[in-house]
Amino acid sequence: MNRSYRLLWAGQALSTAGFSGSMIAFPLLVLAITGSPAVSGFVLGVDAAAQLVAGLPAGALVDRWNRKIVMLCCEAAQGIVVASLVVALLLDHATVPHMIFVAATMGVCRALFLPAENAAVAQIVSQEQLSTAVAMNSARGALGQLTGTAAGGFLYAVGRAVPFAVEVLTHLISFVLLLFVRVPYRRPEKLEKGHLSKEMVEGLRFVWRQPHVRATVACAISLNFFFSAYYVILVVLAKERNVPSGEIGIMAAMLGVGGLLGALLAPTLQRAISPFLSIAGVFWVLTLLTPLAVFVDNGYVLGILFAGMALLPPTANTTIATSQLLLTPERLHGRMTSVMAVISGVSAATGPAFGGVLVQQFGGVNAILLCAAGIAVVTVVVTVSPTMRAFPVIDRVKEPTP
Numbered sequence: 001m002n003r004s005y006r007l008l009w010a011g012q013a014l015s016t017a018g019f020s021g022s023m024i025a026f027p028l029l030v031l032a033i034t035g036s037p038a039v040s041g042f043v044l045g046v047d048a049a050a051q052l053v054a055g056l057p058a059g060a061l062v063d064r065w066n067r068k069i070v071m072l073c074c075e076a077a078q079g080i081v082v083a084s085l086v087v088a089l090l091l092d093h094a095t096v097p098h099m100i101f102v103a104a105t106m107g108v109c110r111a112l113f114l115p116a117e118n119a120a121v122a123q124i125v126s127q128e129q130l131s132t133a134v135a136m137n138s139a140r141g142a143l144g145q146l147t148g149t150a151a152g153g154f155l156y157a158v159g160r161a162v163p164f165a166v167e168v169l170t171h172l173i174s175f176v177l178l179l180f181v182r183v184p185y186r187r188p189e190k191l192e193k194g195h196l197s198k199e200m201v202e203g204l205r206f207v208w209r210q211p212h213v214r215a216t217v218a219c220a221i222s223l224n225f226f227f228s229a230y231y232v233i234l235v236v237l238a239k240e241r242n243v244p245s246g247e248i249g250i251m252a253a254m255l256g257v258g259g260l261l262g263a264l265l266a267p268t269l270q271r272a273i274s275p276f277l278s279i280a281g282v283f284w285v286l287t288l289l290t291p292l293a294v295f296v297d298n299g300y301v302l303g304i305l306f307a308g309m310a311l312l313p314p315t316a317n318t319t320i321a322t323s324q325l326l327l328t329p330e331r332l333h334g335r336m337t338s339v340m341a342v343i344s345g346v347s348a349a350t351g352p353a354f355g356g357v358l359v360q361q362f363g364g365v366n367a368i369l370l371c372a373a374g375i376a377v378v379t380v381v382v383t384v385s386p387t388m389r390a391f392p393v394i395d396r397v398k399e400p401t402p
Contacts, residue, residue, distance in 0.1 A: 004124045004181045005133060011174035012117070013140045015075065018170030019106070020148025022082065023047075025156040025163040026103070032160070033094060043099050050107025052345045058111040059338025060199040062119060063331055068183040070116040074109040075178060079171035081105045082164050089161040114341055119333035122325045123184045131322040132267045138314045139263030146256045203335025210327060213336070215387045216320045219279065220340065221347045222378040227286070227309075228351030229358065230371040231255075234293055236356075237364035238302065247299020254303030258310030269315040275323070275391040279316045283379035285309065290372040294365050323392060 023044075030040040062070055081102045088094040125133045155163040207213050238248050270278060289309050296302050328336045358367035382388050 002124065004183070005121065005129075007177045008117070008121070008124070008181050009136060009140055011075075011177035012137075013144050014170040015078075015174040016141055016144025017148040017151070018167035019078075020145045021152035021155060021163045022148075022167040024149055024152030025160075026099075028153075028156055029089075029094075029160055030096070030099060034096060039096060043096065043103055046100050047103040047107040048345065048349060050104040051111045052107075052342055052349070054108045054111035055338045055342035055345065056200045056203070056335075057196060058108075059115045059203055059335035060196050062112060062115045062334030062338070063199065063203075066183075067116040067120040067123075067334075068178070068181060070112055071120065072175060072178050074113040074116070075171050075175040078106055078109050079168050079175065082171070083168045086161045086164045086168060089164070111338070111341070115334035115337035118321075118325065118337045119330075120181075120183045122330070122333055124181070127326065130325060131270055131318055134321045134325075135263055135266035135270065135314060135318040138266065138317055139260060142256055142260035142263055142314075146253070146260060149253075149256070199335065203332060203339050206328065206332055207336060207339045211387045212391055213324055213327060215385060215391075216279075216324065217340065217343055219283075219320070219382060219388075220344050223282070223286075223313075223375075224344050224347040225351040225354070226371050226374045226378070228348045229355030230290060230368070230375075232352045232355035233359050233364060233367045233371060234302065236359050237293065237368065238297075238299060240364050241297040243297065243299045243302075247303075251299045251303040251306055255306040255310050258307030259314060261307070262311040262314035265311070266314040266318045269312075270318050273315075275319045275393060276389050278312070278319045279388060279391065280379070280382050282312045282316045283375065283382050285312055287372070287376045287379045290375055291369060294368050319391075327392075 027040040027044050030043045031037060034040065085094065085098065085102050088098055121133050121137070122130065151166075152163050155166060207217060235248060235252075238251065243251075273281070286309055289305055292305060293302060296305065324336060324340070325333065355367065355371070358370055361367075362370065
């Protein structure tokens with residue numbers, strides 16, 4: 001990989017770790033200040049809601065603007081708002097409206113940064129290196145989440161402001177590294193003023209009109225929805241079976257460990273197996289493994305089960321994301337990424353609520369089986385789908401003529 005990609009990767013690894021640590025500390029902070037679990041959940045939800053609401057406009061704006069400048073502004077804005085929270089905590093003046101503002105700003109910045117980074121990576125690396133870069137980004141995300149999550153609770157125990165001060169430092173370092181990233185010049189597209197909505201619709205239409213992109217959208221929706229529901233159900237079931245909290249924490253961490261190992265293996269697996277097999281394999285593994293949780297009441301064994309479930313998705317994600325970038329005209333990269341992020345975010349947000357309803361109505365064991373049945377049905381659809389079976393090999397994908 002070239003120097004610019006390495007700088008971008010390193011900066012975002014730090015930034016992700018800092019953000020993950022503060023996201024562990026944030027609900028604890030709100031709970032300590034307000035004493036209300038409901039307010040704590042609401043403030044955390046503002047971040048996700050802001051990212052979803054800003055998602056589609058963000059993709060269109062990224063396609064209008066210089067992508068490197070967008071990334072620099074996002075890092076600067078996140079560093080500034082989190083620094084304001086650190087100051088408020090040190091002065092003992094932190095308020096709920098201030099924390100809501102911080103959470104909303106973070107969500108909007110992430111909505112802008114993701115499509116800007118994905119589009120920039122496609123410009124920075126060669127087509128031959130793109131799949132490796134996508135896999136490395138996946139590994140970076142898993143590594144950042146693991147280290148940040150592990151450190152966040154410890155740093156909060158040292159002092160309320162500490163995890164947020166560390167996040168400010170990570171954004172500062174990432175900002176400096178970004179200054180040295182060289183993104184090839186891209187001539188801005190001539191656009192009519194006041195037609196942002198038309199540009200957003202153009203991105204949605206492109207995703208809908210591309211059979212392989214449309215099919216992978218369906219995969220993302222179904223998998224995120226059922227697995228996020230399954231995750232909540234499994235945690236509830238573990239509690240019902242008196243699995244110690246420490247074991248439940250390890251179980252959750254093993255999901256990240258499996259994802260990290262899978263991301264490291266993704267470049268090799270992506271070259272060794274066909275695109276269809278890499279995608280369908282994820283569904284078949286989940287179909288086989290998800291029902292096994294019914295028979296397990298040990299957190300460590302559940303953790304191994306989670307690690308197995310997380311091992312193949314990075315390879316499928318690498319295949320899908322790389323082909324999407326190559327199938328999409330460069331001028332639509334931001335909008336395509338934002339559409340995918342919004343769709344995945346909506347399904348990931350509604351899945352846990354669905355899982356909670358299933359547990360309440362049918363109990364933990366039946367809820368697990370119902371989720372497993374849903375995944376099995378989707379697996380059959382993916383397996384027999386002519387579009388998925390004809391998924392293009394990455395080195396044969398050509399960018400369509402705009």
